[in-house]
Amino acid sequence: MKQIQSACPLDCWDACSILVKVDEDGKASLSGDPTDPITQGFLCRKGQQMLERFNHADRLTSPMKRVESDWKPISWNQALDEIADKLRHILATTGPSSLIHYSEGGHGGLAKHIDTAFFNELGGVITPRGSLCWSAGIAAQKLDFGNSYCHPPEDLLNTQCLILWGRNPADTNIHLVPFIKKVRKAGVPVYLIDPVNSASTSLADHHLALKPGSDGHLALALAKAIVEAGHMDTQVENHSNHLTEYLSFLETLNFDELVRTTGLTENQVRQLAETYGKARSGAIYLGYGIQRNLHGGRNVRLIDALAALTGNIGVPGGGVNYAHRNTSQWVDGPYLDNINATQSPTFPRSHFSDYVLEQKPGQLQGIFVTKANPAVQLPDTFKVAKAFDHIPFKVVIDHFMTDTAQLADYVLPPTMILEEEDIVFSSMWHNRFTWTEKALEPPKGVLHEFHIFQQLAHRLEMGNFIDRYPDISFYLSKSIAPLCDYLGLTPVDLRGRRLGVPGHELPWEKHSFETPTGRFTFHVPKTEDFNLNIAASSQFPYRMLSVHRSESLHSQHMRTLDEEAVPKVTMHPATAAEAGATEGSTVQLTSSTGSLTCRTNIDPDLQPGLLVLKEGTWLKNGTVNQLTRQAMTDIGEQVAYHDCYCQMEVL
Numbered sequence: 001m002k003q004i005q006s007a008c009p010l011d012c013w014d015a016c017s018i019l020v021k022v023d024e025d026g027k028a029s030l031s032g033d034p035t036d037p038i039t040q041g042f043l044c045r046k047g048q049q050m051l052e053r054f055n056h057a058d059r060l061t062s063p064m065k066r067v068e069s070d071w072k073p074i075s076w077n078q079a080l081d082e083i084a085d086k087l088r089h090i091l092a093t094t095g096p097s098s099l100i101h102y103s104e105g106g107h108g109g110l111a112k113h114i115d116t117a118f119f120n121e122l123g124g125v126i127t128p129r130g131s132l133c134w135s136a137g138i139a140a141q142k143l144d145f146g147n148s149y150c151h152p153p154e155d156l157l158n159t160q161c162l163i164l165w166g167r168n169p170a171d172t173n174i175h176l177v178p179f180i181k182k183v184r185k186a187g188v189p190v191y192l193i194d195p196v197n198s199a200s201t202s203l204a205d206h207h208l209a210l211k212p213g214s215d216g217h218l219a220l221a222l223a224k225a226i227v228e229a230g231h232m233d234t235q236v237e238n239h240s241n242h243l244t245e246y247l248s249f250l251e252t253l254n255f256d257e258l259v260r261t262t263g264l265t266e267n268q269v270r271q272l273a274e275t276y277g278k279a280r281s282g283a284i285y286l287g288y289g290i291q292r293n294l295h296g297g298r299n300v301r302l303i304d305a306l307a308a309l310t311g312n313i314g315v316p317g318g319g320v321n322y323a324h325r326n327t328s329q330w331v332d333g334p335y336l337d338n339i340n341a342t343q344s345p346t347f348p349r350s351h352f353s354d355y356v357l358e359q360k361p362g363q364l365q366g367i368f369v370t371k372a373n374p375a376v377q378l379p380d381t382f383k384v385a386k387a388f389d390h391i392p393f394k395v396v397i398d399h400f401m402t403d404t405a406q407l408a409d410y411v412l413p414p415t416m417i418l419e420e421e422d423i424v425f426s427s428m429w430h431n432r433f434t435w436t437e438k439a440l441e442p443p444k445g446v447l448h449e450f451h452i453f454q455q456l457a458h459r460l461e462m463g464n465f466i467d468r469y470p471d472i473s474f475y476l477s478k479s480i481a482p483l484c485d486y487l488g489l490t491p492v493d494l495r496g497r498r499l500g501v502p503g504h505e506l507p508w509e510k511h512s513f514e515t516p517t518g519r520f521t522f523h524v525p526k527t528e529d530f531n532l533n534i535a536a537s538s539q540f541p542y543r544m545l546s547v548h549r550s551e552s553l554h555s556q557h558m559r560t561l562d563e564e565a566v567p568k569v570t571m572h573p574a575t576a577a578e579a580g581a582t583e584g585s586t587v588q589l590t591s592s593t594g595s596l597t598c599r600t601n602i603d604p605d606l607q608p609g610l611l612v613l614k615e616g617t618w619l620k621n622g623t624v625n626q627l628t629r630q631a632m633t634d635i636g637e638q639v640a641y642h643d644c645y646c647q648m649e650v651l
Contacts, residue, residue, distance in 0.1 A: 005033075005496045007424035007434035008047045009417045010553045011105035011133075013173040014038060015426035016047050017498050020418060020439040028418070028440055036498060038153060038430055044174040045551050050418065053557070054440065059399055060413035061445035071401075071411075076447065076455075079410055084459035086393050090365045096124035097345050098365040100391070102352070104132065106371035106556070109422035109436070110336065110479050111450060111472055112414070115370040115397075117338035118453040121465040124342050126364075128349035130637025132377055136291040137322050139636035140300035144308075144521050146514025149507035150324040150429055151283070151317075153179055158317030161279035162190045163272075165303060166215065167287030170199035171550035173429065176285070177203065189275055193218065194287075196547055196612055197605040208272065209607055211263040212543055212642055215290045216299035216525075219306045221258035222273045224250050226310060231277030233311030239511035239519050240308060246522035263607055277310055281317035289547065292642040297635035301523035308520050314508040326504045327425045327433060330483035338468070350632045350639040352378055356387035366393035370449070373555050375403035376618060379628035379639055380593045397449060402555065403619045413446045420448055421495070423476055434498040435476070435491075450475065540591060540645035542575065546615040546624040555616045555623075565621050569598040570612040576602055579648045589646040594626040597651065611646060 001023050008016040017033035030051060034041035053059070063079035064071045090099055101119040119125040141148040156162070156179045169176040180203050184190050192204035195212045210218055226232060227250060237243050259269050276282045284307055291300050304320050312318035333339075347355040352374065356364055367388070378384045388394060388407040396408040405411045417424070419442035425433030442448075447455075450472045457465045469475050477484075477491035483501060484491060513520050552558050569589065571581075581587055585600045589611065598613065606612065615624045631640035 004437045004439040005434065005498060006418060006436040006439055007498065008043070008050070009108040009422070009424050010046055010556070011108050012046070012553060013426060013429040014044070014175045015108060015424055015430070015432070015434075016043055016175070017432070017434060018043065018047065018050075022439060026440070033498070036432070038175050038432060040175065040178060046553055046557065049557055050416070053399065054416055054418060056400075058401070059443065060401065060411060061443045062413065064401070064411040066409050079412060080452070080455050080459060083395055083410055084456055086366065087456070088460060090393065091122065094363075094365050096122050097126060098363060100126045100364060100367040101370070102128060102367060102372060102374060103370045104372035104374070104377070106373070107417075108426065109417065109424045110331070110476060111420060111422040111448070112371060113336055114450045114453050114469065114475065115368075117336065117469060118457065118465065119368070120338040120340055120342075120344070121457075121462055123340060124344050126345045126347065128352065129346040130349045130632070130639075132349060132639050134288050134291070134323065134638070136296040136633035136636035136638040137286065137288070137300045138325075140291070140297040141304060141320070141322055143515075143635075144301055144304040144523065145508060148323040148325050149504045150321040151319045151507060152505060153430055155316055155506070156180070156183060156283060157186075159183060159279075159281050159283040160188060160317065161276050161282035162188060163193060163276065163282065163284045164191065164200060164204065165193045165284055165286050166290035167285050168194065168196075168198040168200045168548070169285075170203060172287070172548050176429070191272055191275075195545065195607060195610060197603055198547070199550065206268070206272070208264055208268055209605065211261070211607060212545055212610065213293045213295065213299075214262040216295060216302040217258045217261045218264070218269070219299070219302040220250065220253055221255055221262065221269050222276065223306050223309055224253065224255050224258070225270050225273035226277040226306075229274065229277060231273075232309055236308055236311060239513070240522055241517055241519045242522040242524055245524045246305060249524050249527070252527060276312075279312075281315045282307070282310065282312045283317055284312075284320045286320060286322040289545070289642065291633060291636075291638065292640060294631060294634060294640050294643050296633040296638065296640065298523065298525060302525075305522050308522065313520065314506065314511050316506065319507055321429075323428050324431060324504075325427055326431050327427055327501055329503060330480065330486065330501050332479050332481050336479045338465070348632055348637045350379060350637065351630050353380060353383040353387040354630060356390055357383070361390070364391050367391050367395070369394075369396045369404055369408070371397075373398070373402045373404045375407055376555050376616075376623045376625060379625050379630050379641065381619070381623055381625045382594055383630075397452065412452055414452065415442045415446050415448045419446075421472065421476065423480060425501075430500075431503070432498055432500045435480075435494045435496060437496045448472065537645060540647050542571075542609055542611050542646050542648055543642075544589065544591070544611045544613065544624070544627055544644040544646050545642050546613050546628070546644075549614050549616055552616050555618060558616050558618055558621075567596065567598045567613050567617055567622055567624070568601045570601040570603050570606060571610065572606045572608040573602050573604055574608045575610070576600055580650050581648070586651045588649050588651055589627060590649070591627040591629070591644060591646045593629050596622045596624070596626045598622070611648070
């Protein structure tokens with residue numbers, strides 16, 4: 001029996017440390033690393049499914065080529081020869097600016113980032129900007145703090161008040177849960193602010209089920225109550241900009257109107273304001289849902305301002321914990337990305353379909369999709385499919401025949417994390433990274449992305465790329481050189497190890513921020529842009545939220561659902577009665593972009609007028625993005641998934 005160090009590559013807060021045990025027959029088992037302070041010896045359901053994905057009968061083990069309406073397995077030589085010929089033709093005739101490289105966060109390690117290096121070597125290839133997930137919040141905290149950093153997980157034990165704001169750790173950040181339980185056992189009040197009655201409700205003493213999108217209104221209501229009660233930090237003016245303007249804006253707002261907009265009671269808001277305002281250290285942990293609306297960036301900025309106003313920045317047990325961009329400083333980004341002087345064209349990720357069909361009609365000749373499943377992840381699903389249909393040449397790299405792969409001409413099967421070495425880390429919560437070891441031999445017929453792009457480079461005679469990225473070990477070693485230099489270690493010293501990287505152990509401790517002025521920046525919304533009325537239209541009266549699952553990260557684990565299964569939509573009894581539905585009714589939701597058949601689930605704790613679905617299902621079952629539109633947040637160019645309104649009809 002041998003034991004090998006690995007890590008979970010899912011784009012998740014936890015980036016778990018995993019021990020892989022392989023017996024004499026080559027059979028493997030997985031367990032959480034009990035010596036790791038994050039994983040603490042256990043894995044979530046998603047991590048436990050890694051072996052199931054590795055061994056699944058549907059896993060692709062040969063390149064696939066579309067031949068008319070059928071798929072045909074072909075050899076790697078044929079696939080790479082034909083793809084290289086097509087790329088060569090596109091580059092020679094219409095140039096790299098007619099080729100899209102679409103990549104996302106489907107793998108959290110460095111090794112598969114070779115795709116970016118390859119397409120940057122071509123020069124001028126089109127790429128999306130912004131994100132599906134978090135860029136509005138990143139942009140917000142960059143404006144306020146200059147960057148986005150989290151307190152160490154262990155620091156939560158120093159807090160005197162914990163607010164889980166739009167965060168559902170029970171389903172999406174399971175290794176935060178033991179810390180929350182310790183805090184609560186010590187008598188620290190825990191508040192959950194979330195429109196949804198999520199699995200994390202049981203972790204909190206108080207659940208504030210506010211109206212979706214009203215997070216900024218709640219932050220301002222809390223701020224007004226805190227200022228009126230005299231709980232404002234007396235030192236905040238010494239290290240901030242625009243405090244006077246922010247306080248003046250607060251005075252123009254009516255507390256009762258703010259509270260009504262949130263759907264909460266005055267008692268709920270004042271109780272939280274008193275508890276958070278009086279705490280010498282209060283921690284806010286933000287989720288990745290509050291910013292998924294048109295004013296998502298503004299709302300995060302107003303929550304940041306609330307923490308600064310109360311002196312909860314730069315203190316143990318405090319902070320507004322959204323993301324942790326510390327690890328990236330120890331990676332050689334220019335080498336990893338193969339940055340060159342060529343200015344590449346970009347488009348907002350949320351508006352992929354419009355870019356293809358309306359801005360560049362007939363001009364785009366090819367698309368390469370890596371680490372992503374945009375057919376079900378992007379908004380307005382059917383328009384995405386139409387956009388793909390208008391691109392003549394399409395290649396997808398994936399382990400399974402996903403909905404995006406079904407739209408392609410060629411599908412290339414890559415290795416998985418247990419079959420390769422890699423460097424895995426999270427830029428979301430903690431500062432640990434793992435240089436994983438190869439634990440299992442890959443199935444015959446799959447190739448690592450590094451080898452796929454190396455072989456394409458040979459066929460395209462990309463000598464500079466071949467020389468700069470000769471093999472995976474060299475690539476990883478050079479990518480992590482800044483950390484090795486700092487620690488005085490060699491890459492060999494790091495292989496097979498997991499360790500914490502230095503920096504930002506207590507973010508903003510000295511109140512020296514990374515903004516241009518070195519001071520915290522209070523956000524002051526324009527009065528005319530701050531709409532107190534958050535309402536649906538008469539045509540589409542119900543607001544739809546799409547939330548994450550406990551069993552899958554987006555669509556990665558959802559291929560096994562029975563084809564007859566339909567998504568469940570959760571609603572308040574009054575909402576169901578309004579449409580003539582009861583528990584288990586089959587209903588059709590219709591938005592401005594499409595329709596989706598669902599089965600009803602009644603929850604009396606949900607606000608009336610709200611529909612909640614879980615995202616990630618494949619098209620065979622129906623996906624929430626059949627209903628979402630190509631809306632974008634105020635800053636950060638992120639998809640505003642939660643600004644989605646529907647009508648409902650019983651079938």
